[in-house]
Amino acid sequence: MSILSIWNKNATLTLIRRSENYLKRSLSSATSHSYQYDLIVIGGGSGGLACAKEAVANGAKVAVLDFVKPTPIGTKWGVGGTCVNVGCIPKKLMHQASILGESIHEAATYGWEIPEQQNVKANWSKLTEAVQNHVKSVNWVTKVDLRDKKVEYINGLGYFKDPHTVVAVMKNKSEKELTAQNIVIAVGGRPRYPDAPGAIEHGITSDDIFSLEKEPGKTLVVGAGYIGLECAGFLKGLGYDATVMVRSIVLRGFDQQMANIVADSMVEKGINFIHKAIVTSVEKQKDGRLLISWKNTETNETGSEIYDTVLFAVGRKGLVEDLKLENAGVTSIADDKIVVNEQEQTNVPHIFAVGDIIKGKPELTPVAIHAGRLLARRMFSGSSQIMDYADVATTVFSPLEYACVGMSEERAIEKYGADNVEVYHGFYKPTEFFIPQKSVRYCYLKAVAERSGDQKVLGLHYIGPVAGEVMQGFGAAIKSGLTMKILLNTVGIHPTTAEEFTRLAITKRSGLDPTPATCCS
Template identity: 35%
Template sequence: MAPIQKECDYLVLGGGSGGLASARRASGMYGAKAIVIENKRLGGTCVNVGCVPKKITWNAANIAEHMKDARAYQFSFEETAPFNWGAFKRKRDAYVKRLNGIYEKNLKSDKVEYLHGTASFIDSHTVKVLLDDNSEAEIKAKRILVAVGGYPNLAPVEGAEHGITSDGFFELETQPKKVAVVGAGYIAVEMAETRLFIRNDTFLRSFDPMVQEKVTAQYEKNGIHLHKQSSQSKLEDLGNGKKKLHYKDQSGEGSIEVDTVLWAIGRSPELEKLNLKVTKVAQNDKGHIKTDDYQNTNIEHIYALGDVCDRGFELTPVAIAAGRRLADRLFGGMKDAHLDYSNIPSVVFSHPEVGSIGMTEPDARKKFGDDIKIYSSNFTDMYFAMHEQDEKTPTAYKLICQGKDEKVVGMHILGMGSSEVLQGFGVAIKMGATKADFDRCVAIHPTASEELVTMK
């Protein structure tokens, strides 16, 4: 049967949040004929196996921590049953499925055509789509956005397939009792359970040293067994629900039996099935699509955003913002519309939470030399006033200021509620706030964040 022939103004490859935001804006606001192609579930990594289910799971862990904290406040209660992992998973899955439906409904309301299937380029203007019923469609588009996202990497070791990635974590039907997590970035820190294997001595190496050191120390205090300076050589499936991980760390060679090994060592752009080479779109040495500040590739009518491009911010709100700006420029007549990638706030849902915006201290010193001033504060949140000393979780804040006006070029915070605190302060720093601007803000007492406007 001959392929179905379609034409459109704007073809979006990928149903993640960034691509959907761009397509909806192009069609719903500017009247462009837009088509979205996705071969998995709408919402991409964030909704299905990333931000959303991760935050729900983190909330569950946080509630468990609050139950412990309640005893310090003299609450006395008994657990009538242990945590029901299976029921929790089913309810979390149902929430995600409902979001998938909302995304599809929103596409319809903005008159965006949605095709579920696998796309591959025929030429730089034409894409072939293998649909779910094994029929094919050929779509010729004036402009094409590549926003197919990425996938989590397996470690390059023998037997790596016996472990899982962050995708597999959300498929677990039963709660593993003993877990080995390999990695030191966002995913590894947010999902750590018992043993954590890192290549160096600290987590979160792209963050400020204060964050790295304090999060690492707190995880050790919390009983997480850290294997520093580690590498893995082999993963065995023992056939009884157990896995054996062979490793080398600062103490020498060893092995450990666990229920689950979680690889959290980064992601790669999901371009293998796209036949991108026929378009002559340029990629960097890691396979990411090269883009400029306007999401342009080297091919005039092809654009890229999100995890698949080389901008370095694999964050859902970044992709959404970039997608909207791109639609504004291409279809809304806003010739200079583009996302400013400077001072983008980011958080890690670790225990305690981490927030960061702007330059780290090493980066600031490299750029400005001695023309910076550091303000910092280390303290215990009043929430822990009723706890024993060894039960308290630290809070630490750092401001990095530059020049005689002491413009805030970096802020790094660690402690309860850091994700919420950072959002507001991020606006101020994006606007160019100085230390004097912070000082002029009257403190809200008693809060932890008042420390940010009272540092000396």
């Protein structure tokens, strides 16, 4: 039998199974209730759309409700959620723009003749226009994809009337009632503002920066999580003065040694840091600039300075307030998030939640997408596979990028004890840094492993160029039970930075210098 015949046979069987599943559900539903939809998804972001499309692929009738409230300065966007519109995609494009700016100056050291390179600068208007044109093209493709896949898209703000009824508030304020056997909440979150006079009136967030009409100029970024560091990083790379205000620690939730190295590398790039401080007021001056006042959280000493822009990146709030969850009997709510079990169920069995709205899970687009798909398969194709939220790889797109997968050094020691954890580490010298004579002092990586046996790898951490590309494959390796024995018997690809993981020979316990003599040592 040919491969094509086998494929056709398998495809036919799959369609038959999906039809049977749908028929069984329809018959079951008809015996008790008559609903308009098998599934309603509230929220048109990555997780919600993935869940909706997968459900339709398995024979369900699905509607998606999606509505974006404008930011305080009026920014709004189309379908696709945070990632597409004001998150991962425009952030990566801005990051790439800043890297290209640095590369232009480096090119001369490789022999490229670039006239008047000292006058090379970014055009903010052209950059934001290019970014927004791409975002809008993705919005259009997303709508077409939903139409082609027979997902009904409703541009309305959803709230619960009862456990099986969702009301969509349309743009003209009219209301449309919809009923469904199952409902998935995938509304995500939006940035918080600090409780300081003038913060909301005069500040912006990551929801605004990628389409900001005027140049940001001298910018204070309040918050030192990954969003804050990424925004400060690309702003500095684009030629703007950038300062980061840190309330407590940098990159909370990440390995703290790596977090501090990232911060130090940003200081080397010329990014300023104000530590242990919170904003107390934002006052607009006659010339339109902003007087930002703050105080030290330890000493109560105060300070102030004039900036052109203040960008708040002080955390995100789950969008639960508009849902009227009490009407559906959903009570599993904590800290503006929804608490779910391992099946993504709320306390109401037919109401689920995926993505950034659920409490205690990684707030990452690929996590939401995968969880949404698996949920749809469990609901409509008889699957029993649940989402594994452990060992999810991620990257911080700081000027010198940081990627990791698995446990931090602190978490491993907390769980297993210092005597049972071995940390292999090393500095390294990227070949592409040599001719431009770029600093290599912060290019560093480490593997956190069990000390016994073949030394199962608990976490990998890397700071350096193209960190996300480096870490993706290692993410699969960690999932597959990677050990130090396997890692150190893997032949690296030379000359790359990823191969440095295969050459980790020095442990922290040994006290030896982890700095290599050459790129090949």
